Amino acid sequence: MAGAVTLRVLIAEDDQDTADSLKLLLEGFGYEVHVSRDGESAVPAALALKPHVILMDIGLPGMSGYDAARRIRAWKPAMPVRIVALTGRDKLADRQRSAEAGIDHHVVKPADPAVLQRIFNSTLAAAAG
Secondary structure, eight states: OTTOOOOEEEEEOSOHHHHHHHHHHHHHTTOEEEEESSHHHHHHHHHHHOOSEEEEESSOSSSOHHHHHHHHHHHOTTOOOEEEEEESOOSHHHHHHHHHTTOSEEEESSOOHHHHHHHHHHHHHHHHO
């Protein structure tokens, strides 16, 4: 179909099984998927790939997902990327911390595929303009 957008997704996740499962799921949706294993590599990957969505584990080794999100937002504030926190933390303070870091959505692990699909669908609609 003319004008169709292929959603680019960056998964920043240090757990191999989680990253592989998410990658398989998202590739099944027809998305272009890339994986980074830590915050330090997620930042340059985001800047180079210009993904539509970043699924950002908060508990990454080295640089946290919060810090990686802050750096991405600081370096490319106009880059139209939706950053989705993937975390086991679901207190109000955790959600506020995500928002303060420039994270658009806070999703508790294990991520519900239907929740992710809603985020992706709205992102695709915005990208298609």
